[in-house]
Amino acid sequence: MDEVIAHLHDVSIGYDEVLIKDINIEISAGDVIAVLGPSGIGKTTLLRTIAGLVRPLTGEIELAVDSRGGLGYIPQRLGLVGNLTVQANVEMGARVRTSTWRPVFFPLPQEFMKDVKEAMSDLGIDHLAQQPVRILSGGQQRRVATAKSVAQRPKILLADEFLGELDDDNVDVVMQTVKKTIAAQHSALIMVEHHEELAKEVANRIWRISDHRLIEELER
Amino acid sequence: MNRRMFFFFLFSFLLTVYLFNDLVGDWGRLSGGWDNLVVFFDESLWPPNWAVLEAQSYPVCEARFDIFCSVAWLGMLETIKIAFVATAIGFVVALPLSVLAASNLSPLAVAIPARVLLAGMRSLPAIIWAVLFVIIFGVGTLAGIVAMSFYTVGYLGKLQFESMEGIKNAPLESGKAMGMNRAEIAWLIAIPESANHLLSHLLFMFEYNVRHGTVIGLVGAGGVGLYLDTYRKMGQYDKMVALLIVIFLVVLVIDFVSMALRSTVNEEGDVERPTWSSIFLPAAISSALHPTPMNATNEEE
Numbered sequence: 001m002d003e004v005i006a007h008l009h010d011v012s013i014g015y016d017e018v019l020i021k022d023i024n025i026e027i028s029a030g031d032v033i034a035v036l037g038p039s040g041i042g043k044t045t046l047l048r049t050i051a052g053l054v055r056p057l058t059g060e061i062e063l064a065v066d067s068r069g070g071l072g073y074i075p076q077r078l079g080l081v082g083n084l085t086v087q088a089n090v091e092m093g094a095r096v097r098t099s100t101w102r103p104v105f106f107p108l109p110q111e112f113m114k115d116v117k118e119a120m121s122d123l124g125i126d127h128l129a130q131q132p133v134r135i136l137s138g139g140q141q142r143r144v145a146t147a148k149s150v151a152q153r154p155k156i157l158l159a160d161e162f163l164g165e166l167d168d169d170n171v172d173v174v175m176q177t178v179k180k181t182i183a184a185q186h187s188a189l190i191m192v193e194h195h196e197e198l199a200k201e202v203a204n205r206i207w208r209i210s211d212h213r214l215i216e217e218l219e220r
Numbered sequence: 221m222n223r224r225m226f227f228f229f230l231f232s233f234l235l236t237v238y239l240f241n242d243l244v245g246d247w248g249r250l251s252g253g254w255d256n257l258v259v260f261f262d263e264s265l266w267p268p269n270w271a272v273l274e275a276q277s278y279p280v281c282e283a284r285f286d287i288f289c290s291v292a293w294l295g296m297l298e299t300i301k302i303a304f305v306a307t308a309i310g311f312v313v314a315l316p317l318s319v320l321a322a323s324n325l326s327p328l329a330v331a332i333p334a335r336v337l338l339a340g341m342r343s344l345p346a347i348i349w350a351v352l353f354v355i356i357f358g359v360g361t362l363a364g365i366v367a368m369s370f371y372t373v374g375y376l377g378k379l380q381f382e383s384m385e386g387i388k389n390a391p392l393e394s395g396k397a398m399g400m401n402r403a404e405i406a407w408l409i410a411i412p413e414s415a416n417h418l419l420s421h422l423l424f425m426f427e428y429n430v431r432h433g434t435v436i437g438l439v440g441a442g443g444v445g446l447y448l449d450t451y452r453k454m455g456q457y458d459k460m461v462a463l464l465i466v467i468f469l470v471v472l473v474i475d476f477v478s479m480a481l482r483s484t485v486n487e488e489g490d491v492e493r494p495t496w497s498s499i500f501l502p503a504a505i506s507s508a509l510h511p512t513p514m515n516a517t518n519e520e521e
Contacts, residue, residue, distance in 0.1 A: 052397060053397060071397055077388065079394025081412050084408075088408075092398075096404075104403045104404050
């Protein structure tokens with residue numbers, strides 16, 4: 001049986017009012033989960049709740065991951081630092097694998113830098129390493145955000161529409177790299193996706209949100 | 221303008237007139253004021269005594285040009301040095317304090333005391349700090365540097381934490397979710413994200429400190445103000461005027477350089493690159509001479 005890395009018990013999420021209620025679900029290593037549903041239904045809130053940025057209204061979320069570096073999050077706006085270079089952004093991913101007591105001014109150890117370079121190379125952005133992120137195109141920035149998460153090697157990666165603005169070739173490159181990381185790290189990917197066909201193609205589980213409920217549609 | 225606005229402005233106007241009258245009390249004091257000014261100007265202020273640009277008699281000037289040993293040069297240079305050192309110290313101290321004061325980077329239990337501390341340092345103008353530190357350190361530049369640094373921390377800290385609070389939420393959320401600690405979030409995300417504003421504020425603060433460096437000298441805290449005060453006490457108003465003209469010109473040049481530098485680090489449209497006419501001429505004339513792209517578009521419409 002696959003290792004369970006997250007468990008949501010009777011969870012309800014939302015802000016002032018409930019968006020999704022009675023979520024009882026397990027997330028296992030190797031899962032690639034696509035979350036589908038119309039805009040404003042609570043998909044992003046679900047990711048932010050699992051990421052620990054929003055408290056669940058009720059219920060409990062158990063995560064079997066390290067509090068530092070165990071969870072990766074690519075928000076809809078990517079969360080990159082525009083004034084820093086591509087490499088500096090990707091290094092942030094690798095940095096959370098080091099001790100929290102490591103002084104922030106210290107450069108990363110060599111072995112971590114190797115992972116940073118490999119992540120940039122896998123996503124085809126190594127030639128942009130010294131460019132500031134703010135000058136890159138939307139698609140390139142998405143690849144940088146993905147490289148940051150790949151260098152982080154999280155147990156759960158939460159990605160909010162991270163395939164948007166990518167052409168078909170780049171979707172393949174990004175998904176291949178992410179899936180390779182998931183397989184190597186025995187981790188899971190939960191991605192919010194608007195394109196249903198694309199979601200069904202890349203995911204092995206589909207969560208559809210409808211009428212304030214999360215329904216598991218496909219499990220293979 | 222609706223009726224409510226009209227009455228609001230009318231009330232404000234009448235209140236201002238009443239308070240002004242109340243503060244002045246005896247308007248009779250003004251009679252003869254203009255004549256006094258004319259006499260004072262003719263006999264004491266004008267023409268300026270440009271001896272302030274000549275080398276002082278003691279110590280012996282060893283510089284190639286006399287002006288490098290003049291009161292104006294030495295005083296202004298000292299003021300600029302005080303402003304530079306105080307701005308640098310203020311920036312280094314204000315940066316960590318502003319991280320603590322930013323509500324998106326620190327819990328309120330930390331942010332509120334940090335803000336109170338910054339507000340306290342800012343609440344007293346540099347000249348009051350200067351009076352205090354002249355008492356502690358004696359007359360001279362050290363008192364000026366410490367006084368100006370104190371004020372700079374308070375002022376710059378506020379500008380900095382407001383810039384940090386204005387950064388986008390996504391990088392912060394991504395960092396928090398990843399498990400980055402507070403120092404990493406501040407150093408790797410918040411400071412680089414707000415870097416353009418931080419640099420702009422730093423340059424503005426230097427420019428501001430040069431201007432205020434003149435004032436703190438008046439209470440003995442070093443710089444050109446010390447010479448101004450000496451001339452005032454000795455009744456050498458013509459030299460004082462000459463020095464004021466020099467200060468005006470130097471501050472103008474520093475303003476221009478600072479604005480030009482700030483326009484390179486600000487977001488587009490935030491600060492317009494200055495022209496000489498925008499500094500010397502009233503805004504209406506300057507904008508007519510140099511229409512900005514926005515003005516030009518409006519004209520086309």
